[in-house]
Amino acid sequence: MRDVKEPEVRRAEIMAAAAELFVTKGYLNTTTQDIIDELKISRGLLYYHFKNKEDILFCMVEKYSEPLLCQLKTLAYSEKKTAIEKVQQFIEVTLISPESITGEKIELQNSVNLEENRYMMDRFNHKFCNIVIEYFTHIIEQGNEEGVFHVAHPKETAAFLITGYAFVSNDLKIIYHDYGYMEKYLVAYKQILERTLGTKEHIFFS
Known part of the structure; x- marks a missing residue:
């Protein structure tokens, strides 16, 4: 069954994963694909909540x-x-x-x-x-x-x-x-x- 979460919960998860990656890899070296891979979510789901890495x-x-x-x-x-x-x-x-x-x-x-x-x-x-x-x-x-x-x-x-x-x-x-x-x-x-x-x-x- 697909894991469906409340929008605010999912947004918080994406920001938390991005923050961890920014610390470990640096902002410039982090891509949206890195965030997607970290959370194991679809690209469409990430872009549903955020326009791009800058928006995050x-x-x-x-x-x-x-x-x-x-x-x-x-x-x-x-x-x-x-x-x-x-x-x-x-x-x-x-x-x-x-x-x-x-x-x-x-x-x-x-x-x-x-x-x-x-x-x-x-x-x-x-x-x-x-x-x-x-x-x-x-x-x-x-x-x-x-x-x-x-x-x-x-x-x-x-x-x-x-x-x-x-x-x-x-x-x-x-x-x-x-x-x-x-x-x-x-x-x-x-x-x-x-x-x-x-x-x-x-x-x-x-």
Whole structure:
């Protein structure tokens, strides 16, 4: 009897197999046929769920971002935290520590950094930023209401702050090779936050 599985289960299996192959063989050396052979499925079944190898990678990146987006949403709309506390925790939860970097994450980052995947990552980053901009806009508006932020255009300001932060801090290669170098970016970003949001100096420095 043919093994029929729910679409989400099958998609998860394909992504898991692809992730393992990307680590062991590398993204460029992995073909859709390798994934098909690993799972012992038909080519038609793979292409029913994904357009190509790039589409699989895109969905893998989305999957990795889901827990962070959920955490940021919960943080942004929390009624128990002040706006300043939210910004401080926003920085903490979005930082990538060297201890959290696994071989799979490194290979995934190496894959998305390939020149041929630049358009795909631009598409993902814009989608990611649009979601987070909404959350950060809410935090800025809360800060204005609390009298601790002084921002005339919350949404537009959030767009600049989040887009710049995402494209710089999400570069895992910088963290992996030189964590101290990333610290310089973090200090600069906190200074930008203070000046842009109109807060007291060093309020985001622990």
